[in-house]
Amino acid sequence: MRYFFEDFSFDTARRELRRGSDVIAIAPKVFDLLGYLIDNRDRVVSKDDLISAIWQGRIVSDVALTTRLNAARRAIGDSGDEQRLIRTFPRKGVRFIGAVHETAGPAGATVPGGSPKPGFATPDKPSLVVLPFTNLSPDPEQEYFADGVTESLTTDLSRMVGIFVIGRNSAFSYKGKHVDLKQIGRELGVRYVLEGSVQRSGSRMRINVQLIDAETGNHLWAERFDKPIADLFDMQDEIGARLANQLGTELVTAEARRAARAPLPDSMDLYFQGMACVNRGSDPINLSQARKFFEQALCLDAGNVEAMVGTAFVDAMRGTSMQTGDRAARLQAAEKSLTEVLAHVPNHAMAHCLLGVVQIFTKRAAQGIAECERALALDRNLATAYGWIGLGKCYLGRAEETEAYIMQAFRLSPRDNRAFTWTTNAGVAQSYLAADEAAAYWFKRSIETNRNVAAFVHVYLAAALAHLGRIEEARASVQAGLAIDPNFTISHFHACAPTDNSTCLAQRARIAEGMRKAGLPNG
Numbered sequence: 001m002r003y004f005f006e007d008f009s010f011d012t013a014r015r016e017l018r019r020g021s022d023v024i025a026i027a028p029k030v031f032d033l034l035g036y037l038i039d040n041r042d043r044v045v046s047k048d049d050l051i052s053a054i055w056q057g058r059i060v061s062d063v064a065l066t067t068r069l070n071a072a073r074r075a076i077g078d079s080g081d082e083q084r085l086i087r088t089f090p091r092k093g094v095r096f097i098g099a100v101h102e103t104a105g106p107a108g109a110t111v112p113g114g115s116p117k118p119g120f121a122t123p124d125k126p127s128l129v130v131l132p133f134t135n136l137s138p139d140p141e142q143e144y145f146a147d148g149v150t151e152s153l154t155t156d157l158s159r160m161v162g163i164f165v166i167g168r169n170s171a172f173s174y175k176g177k178h179v180d181l182k183q184i185g186r187e188l189g190v191r192y193v194l195e196g197s198v199q200r201s202g203s204r205m206r207i208n209v210q211l212i213d214a215e216t217g218n219h220l221w222a223e224r225f226d227k228p229i230a231d232l233f234d235m236q237d238e239i240g241a242r243l244a245n246q247l248g249t250e251l252v253t254a255e256a257r258r259a260a261r262a263p264l265p266d267s268m269d270l271y272f273q274g275m276a277c278v279n280r281g282s283d284p285i286n287l288s289q290a291r292k293f294f295e296q297a298l299c300l301d302a303g304n305v306e307a308m309v310g311t312a313f314v315d316a317m318r319g320t321s322m323q324t325g326d327r328a329a330r331l332q333a334a335e336k337s338l339t340e341v342l343a344h345v346p347n348h349a350m351a352h353c354l355l356g357v358v359q360i361f362t363k364r365a366a367q368g369i370a371e372c373e374r375a376l377a378l379d380r381n382l383a384t385a386y387g388w389i390g391l392g393k394c395y396l397g398r399a400e401e402t403e404a405y406i407m408q409a410f411r412l413s414p415r416d417n418r419a420f421t422w423t424t425n426a427g428v429a430q431s432y433l434a435a436d437e438a439a440a441y442w443f444k445r446s447i448e449t450n451r452n453v454a455a456f457v458h459v460y461l462a463a464a465l466a467h468l469g470r471i472e473e474a475r476a477s478v479q480a481g482l483a484i485d486p487n488f489t490i491s492h493f494h495a496c497a498p499t500d501n502s503t504c505l506a507q508r509a510r511i512a513e514g515m516r517k518a519g520l521p522n523g
Helices: 028-039 047-054 062-075 140-158 168-172 181-188 232-261 267-280 284-300 305-320 327-344 349-360 365-378 383-395 399-412 419-432 436-449 455-467 471-484 490-495 502-517
Strands: 002-005 008-011 016-019 086-089 093-096 101-103 127-130 192-201 204-213 219-228
Touching: 008 028, 028 047, 028 062, 028 093, 047 062, 047 093, 062 086, 086 327, 127 140, 127 168, 127 181, 140 168, 140 192, 140 232, 181 192, 192 232, 204 232, 219 232, 232 267, 232 399, 267 284, 267 305, 284 305, 305 327, 305 349, 327 349, 349 365, 349 383, 365 383, 383 399, 383 419, 399 419, 419 436, 419 455, 419 502, 436 455, 455 471, 455 502, 471 502, 490 502
Parallel strands: 127 192
Antiparallel strands: 002 008, 002 101, 008 016, 086 093, 192 204, 204 219
């Protein structure tokens, strides 16, 4: 049996571990331990399981077992701190969590008749290869740029949750070759192929990219970037980030469609269906549907970390929406779930970001900003973290700093499906600064982007319009908010104050006065 993960191949017949074409030296017991973890990757393996399988039940000290486990981690470029591929579950055991696809038999196996049998089995999770972008210009400098975009994008996509991305070396073996994309899908065992081209036209750079279903050959998504040429390396990073963020949503959508057709969806299928609901909006209906999918995923696999984060996301978004009812309980539940996740997976970027969001909304803005910054250290392209940092600055009495963070979020992901939350945060900051015209602009942009925004967005807009003297518009906006949440009142607005900062509280008093002018009940 041959297993493939990241740039590694693990051949049980030859007892070889390779990274690319290089053989990695590994002790026999360490090889056996790694093989056992990979073969049993669908579950947490206990200490007793390992001793029974690898040492045939002989007495083995905890130190010896830990030493072998650390050696296995080092062999595949992992560590006890990072736990990117081998994760420890305290008091339970360990589990191999890397994306794996496998093929029976050694490389070059043949089918009856002697012809080669190319290809690997497609992994259970969404799998992708980023083919080397084609340089359509004669300028050799752009050849380097095209390769740089490919490598940057491959790296960024590899950080995405639940996505198996073929390593750079394998992808570049197709550079300059005209190969049928279905054939590439079969040879690499991937569901999707991303290809693109780079062309310079005068002082502008044009990049075309398209996502293709490798099984059917159907085009699923295409995008074009047309930018003035500045610093090529900065462009490379920016384009890689934008593509990774947009492609993430497209892959979730494609996988959710696939999962909806599956007769027996597994835990990750259900997770992707939940994420598809999340991507449609943060209104109560979509969030409720998302939570059902996440809960079903956890029923099938209680260790599905992404589904745990998904449920926490639902609770956090409900808590931050200022809906009347169980707001505090939602935020508390989200914090509990995220703390548990991070105890087992300390480097989960989105979990850190969401924990930061909860802290920002529970009068701990400085801590929340630090958590979001930790998330960005783990995933530089997590655009939403910038949006939440901006709001956190607002609650520290520094609302004038917010808009710069919102702009950074848009720079990374200008068409993000969560962008309406960033424009809302920008509107809140402008309201705090008494810049009512700017606040109204941002809130209207939120509503136009997503008609399913929470009631408080309409009410904040009403306050800004009232301060501008546009009372009829303000009253209409209040009514739109009350249609979503009939119990929203000025008293509720005060009760939801996410800060004790004296500057912020004075700013909120002015906003509340605008709400009163617009006709919002006192409660």
